[in-house]
Amino acid sequence: MKRILRNTRWGSALAWALPVLFLALFYFYPLGSIVLFALQRLLGEGTAALQALNPAYFWRVFSFTVYQAALSTLLTVLLGLPAAYLFARYEFRGKTLLRSLSTIPFVLPTLVVAASFNALFGPRGWANLAAINLLGFREAPFTLTNSLTAILIAHVFYNLTIVIRLVGDVWSRLDPRLSQAARCLGATPWQAFWKVTLPLLLPAIFSASLLVFIFDFTSFGVILILGGPRYATLEVEIYYQMTALFNFPTAVLLSLIQLGCTLVLTIIYNRLSEKVTRPLPLAGQKRVLSRLSKPSQKFFAFLVISFLIAFQILPLLALVGRSVVYAGWERGERGLTTPTLSFAAYQEIFINRRASLFYIPPIRAIAISVAYGLMTVLLGLGIGLAAAWFLSRQQESAVLERLRRWLEPLILLPLGTSSVTLGLGFLLAFGKPPFDLRASPLLIPLAHTLVAFPFIVRSLLPALRSIRPRYHQAAAVLGANPWQIARRVDLPIIGRAVLVGGVFAFGISMGEFGATALLTRPEYPTLPIAIYRFLGQPGELNYGQAMALSVLLMTITAAGMILIERFRSGEVGEF
Amino acid sequence: MDALVLQKISKSIENKLILEEISFAVASGEIVALLGPSGCGKSTTLSLIAGLIEPDRGEIFWKGHSLRGIPPHQRNFGLMFQDLALFPHLNVFENIAFGLRMRRLAFPQIQRRVTEVLELVNLQGFEGRDVTSLSGGEMQRVALARALAPQPELLMLDEPLASLDRTLKDRLALELRQILRQMNQTAIYVTHDQEEAFSVADRIILMKEGKIEQIGSPYQIYQQPASPFVAQFLGMKNLVEAEIISENGQSWLRMSWGKIPYLGQSKGKGIALIRPVGAKVDGKEGLQLVGQVIQKVFRGDHCLLEVQCGAERFSFSIPCSPALPKEGETLSLSIPPESILFFGN
Numbered sequence: 001m002k003r004i005l006r007n008t009r010w011g012s013a014l015a016w017a018l019p020v021l022f023l024a025l026f027y028f029y030p031l032g033s034i035v036l037f038a039l040q041r042l043l044g045e046g047t048a049a050l051q052a053l054n055p056a057y058f059w060r061v062f063s064f065t066v067y068q069a070a071l072s073t074l075l076t077v078l079l080g081l082p083a084a085y086l087f088a089r090y091e092f093r094g095k096t097l098l099r100s101l102s103t104i105p106f107v108l109p110t111l112v113v114a115a116s117f118n119a120l121f122g123p124r125g126w127a128n129l130a131a132i133n134l135l136g137f138r139e140a141p142f143t144l145t146n147s148l149t150a151i152l153i154a155h156v157f158y159n160l161t162i163v164i165r166l167v168g169d170v171w172s173r174l175d176p177r178l179s180q181a182a183r184c185l186g187a188t189p190w191q192a193f194w195k196v197t198l199p200l201l202l203p204a205i206f207s208a209s210l211l212v213f214i215f216d217f218t219s220f221g222v223i224l225i226l227g228g229p230r231y232a233t234l235e236v237e238i239y240y241q242m243t244a245l246f247n248f249p250t251a252v253l254l255s256l257i258q259l260g261c262t263l264v265l266t267i268i269y270n271r272l273s274e275k276v277t278r279p280l281p282l283a284g285q286k287r288v289l290s291r292l293s294k295p296s297q298k299f300f301a302f303l304v305i306s307f308l309i310a311f312q313i314l315p316l317l318a319l320v321g322r323s324v325v326y327a328g329w330e331r332g333e334r335g336l337t338t339p340t341l342s343f344a345a346y347q348e349i350f351i352n353r354r355a356s357l358f359y360i361p362p363i364r365a366i367a368i369s370v371a372y373g374l375m376t377v378l379l380g381l382g383i384g385l386a387a388a389w390f391l392s393r394q395q396e397s398a399v400l401e402r403l404r405r406w407l408e409p410l411i412l413l414p415l416g417t418s419s420v421t422l423g424l425g426f427l428l429a430f431g432k433p434p435f436d437l438r439a440s441p442l443l444i445p446l447a448h449t450l451v452a453f454p455f456i457v458r459s460l461l462p463a464l465r466s467i468r469p470r471y472h473q474a475a476a477v478l479g480a481n482p483w484q485i486a487r488r489v490d491l492p493i494i495g496r497a498v499l500v501g502g503v504f505a506f507g508i509s510m511g512e513f514g515a516t517a518l519l520t521r522p523e524y525p526t527l528p529i530a531i532y533r534f535l536g537q538p539g540e541l542n543y544g545q546a547m548a549l550s551v552l553l554m555t556i557t558a559a560g561m562i563l564i565e566r567f568r569s570g571e572v573g574e575f
Numbered sequence: 576m577d578a579l580v581l582q583k584i585s586k587s588i589e590n591k592l593i594l595e596e597i598s599f600a601v602a603s604g605e606i607v608a609l610l611g612p613s614g615c616g617k618s619t620t621l622s623l624i625a626g627l628i629e630p631d632r633g634e635i636f637w638k639g640h641s642l643r644g645i646p647p648h649q650r651n652f653g654l655m656f657q658d659l660a661l662f663p664h665l666n667v668f669e670n671i672a673f674g675l676r677m678r679r680l681a682f683p684q685i686q687r688r689v690t691e692v693l694e695l696v697n698l699q700g701f702e703g704r705d706v707t708s709l710s711g712g713e714m715q716r717v718a719l720a721r722a723l724a725p726q727p728e729l730l731m732l733d734e735p736l737a738s739l740d741r742t743l744k745d746r747l748a749l750e751l752r753q754i755l756r757q758m759n760q761t762a763i764y765v766t767h768d769q770e771e772a773f774s775v776a777d778r779i780i781l782m783k784e785g786k787i788e789q790i791g792s793p794y795q796i797y798q799q800p801a802s803p804f805v806a807q808f809l810g811m812k813n814l815v816e817a818e819i820i821s822e823n824g825q826s827w828l829r830m831s832w833g834k835i836p837y838l839g840q841s842k843g844k845g846i847a848l849i850r851p852v853g854a855k856v857d858g859k860e861g862l863q864l865v866g867q868v869i870q871k872v873f874r875g876d877h878c879l880l881e882v883q884c885g886a887e888r889f890s891f892s893i894p895c896s897p898a899l900p901k902e903g904e905t906l907s908l909s910i911p912p913e914s915i916l917f918f919g920n
Contacts, residue, residue, distance in 0.1 A: 181656055183647040186651070
């Protein structure tokens with residue numbers, strides 16, 4: 001008995017050490033390297049290091065980052081609230097489908113979102129194609145890309161579902177009797193909304209806004225592609241400074257600003273989301289839902305549903321459509337053409353057009369992405385299982401129990417760190433001894449694992465927590481040996497959660513762009529990197545290939561998410 | 576004078592008929608209980624009166640004026656919800672002041688009124704308390720105070736005591752009646768508990784499946800239940816099949832084991848109610864009943880006897896005496912005619 005106890009204790013220590021070592025080496029060490037770099041400069045060169053930097057430049061980048069994030073957030077919340085209300089309070093045909101469809105944008109890789117809007121409003125997009133060919137414009141009238149509008153629209157598109165889900169969830173469980181009580185006490189419908197419903201929703205609205213703000217603040221792919229050179233946020237500037245100018249000091253300072261901001265925002269968000277979960281007088285869903293009966297309700301539903309379809313689904317359709325249409329616009333020409341149906345872009349996936357060193361046939365990018373994805377799944381599940389197993393049970397020794405409490409918040413930390421900053425940290429930390437991983441094929445999967453890690457642990461934890469020690473005792477009494485217990489009891493219970501965690505890891509790895517953009521080597525592009533390159537090159541065929549690869553990436557991630565929705569066990573929180 | 580009049584109100588919700596041609600009236604200052612099993616349409620009736628939903632057919636009048644199209648906040652009615660619906664983001668004072676604020680009262684007035692109603696419900700000094708920190712009974716009182724504060728012309732209470740335990744329920748029901756009386760408040764009280772209805776209401780409206788089964792004072796309803804359903808709902812036992820027959824030029828009420836002269840108007844088959852009180856051991860008058868004592872429970876001033884007679888089982892409440900037969904022994908009882916009630920089909 002004692003020996004078994006000691007064995008489990010060693011196992012626990014190991015399960016604790018694995019994720020802690022992983023986080024220490026691949027999260028804290030890279031981020032520490034950024035800080036260290038800045039400190040060394042400051043100590044080595046003194047104030048001269050600061051003078052070389054231009055405060056006005058930093059202020060401009062920072063204020064634009066905040067400005068676009070605030071504006072995007074405001075728009076997202078304003079447009080999301082009516083939809084949240086519709087989903088929370090009414091029952092109508094196709095509701096589940098619409099709800100699932102409106103979630104798709106959120107899980108799409110940024111590159112796909114950017115490509116979708118490019119397919120709709122870009123220089124070669126549908127809007128311009130139609131304007132020139134049908135309305136007789138002589139040149140492309142829509143220059144929505146390279147504009148703030150494009151950024152805002154894409155951000156709203158991306159994050160709308162956060163407001164719909166987070167606010168709608170609280171709204172749907174809010175007891176309708178509260179506002180009825182207000183009505184009976186003499187409140188008009190508006191007063192009942194302002195005095196009762198809104199105050200009760202406010203924590204949910206705040207926390208949704210903050211989450212949207214964090215995502216907009218750290219947004220990278222969308223701004224890089226749709227914003228063009230004029231609109232650069234902290235994240236994009238770090239990338240430019242690193243890849244185009246090799247300006248380490250500026251990139252490091254930008255990263256520090258970024259890190260500080262996201263840290264503060266994440267702390268506030270965590271505080272707030274605790275508040276959201278405070279007990280509200282919540283009603284069962286059934287009692288709350290009513291049918292659309294009055295004409296005004298139907299009209300409202302019509303408006304919201306049309307908006308969702310036009311806004312959330314049209315860009316994706318545009319992307320798919322644009323990938324199979326050959327516009328005939330070559331090399332800067334934007335004249336009258338006859339667009340034709342063509343699957344050339346898909347056929348091209350397997351052909352290496354140019355034998356240039358930097359040109360890679362798309363099929364190679366797909367293979368690399370899949371390989372990285374599989375490595376991420378293995379790494380992520382291995383470390384994630386250890387962490388989740390350790391977290392899921394109360395430890396017998398006081399020391400381990402204290403470690404357990406410490407580990408839990410640590411695991412979520414990577415969620416709040418921007419991926420470009422992470423990439424920069426990796427470059428600084430692993431570009432030189434003692435950990436020179438520049439040439440290692442594991443570098444990118446490790447970064448992906450870090451990004452996916454919180455999601456993996458969060459998928460595994462509820463399932464592991466549901467295994468009560470009694471199950472093991474019962475199985476042992478019934479004659480099962482430890483191996484049989486693991487195989488017959490534990491595995492069936494956590495099997496689905498492992499699958500969900502694995503799909504998360506794979507999906508995140510396939511779509512990751514920020515860290516990959518900094519860490520990738522030209523001859524090993526991933527799918528998003530290939531899309532980015534194709535978008536940046538002239539010619540109809542390149543554009544078509546960007547579209548085709550985006551469709552491919554979209555299909556993979558959407559399929560993954562559908563799989564996750566299917567297999568997600570129990571009530572896991574929305575975010 | 577009738578303050579509230581419901582005229583042939585019908586309402587369907589999701590194609591299911593909830594209320595069918597309901598009509599009743601409530602006089603000024605009267606406390607009326609809507610009594611019935613769950614799902615009989617009581618709460619829907621309240622929602623209709625409050626204006627939270629509109630009737631499909633029929634009309635509701637308040638002091639002679641139709642209420643059709645008047646939104647809830649303009650009716651000046653109060654509604655106390657079953658689940659209380661206290662606003663969790665407001666404290667006790669703010670909850671009670673809510674209705675007063677909606678009426679744009681000046682703050683000193685609001686303060687005075689809140690203090691007043693808190694005193695009325697015996698919760699002095701609770702102003703600053705968080706509503707989520709209150710006990711069940713305290714929450715009920717705050718909800719009542721909130722409903723009373725704006726001095727509603729009509730107060731509706733939807734199962735206000737349903738979530739409380741029996742003892743607290745009995746005490747609060749009496750207290751509630753006292754408060755409502757004291758303010759001469761016109762009130763409609765919805766409940767499925769007949770004891771609660773009896774102790775609070777001046778008049779009871781008994782409902783079943785969307786229709787009114789009987790209207791009357793608690794005494795009338797208890798003495799003259801209009802149907803076997805009412806009798807059963809009020810917890811009465813001893814309901815047996817019976818028939819009115821003519822024999823020797825006289826009407827008789829016949830049951831499986833005996834008959835008794837019948838003076839009422841009904842005819843044919845039906846159900847007879849035999850009241851548990853009034854039967855005498857070894858008496859000569861009235862209906863004779865002989866059976867075996869199955870169970871005998873001592874209840875202080877009386878004994879509860881379960882008697883098996885043929886296929887039927889009855890319970891009687893009889894003054895205790897050493898002469899009463901023991902369990903297993905045979906008992907012969909005489910039941911006076913006034914203790915027997917017949918419901919024709």
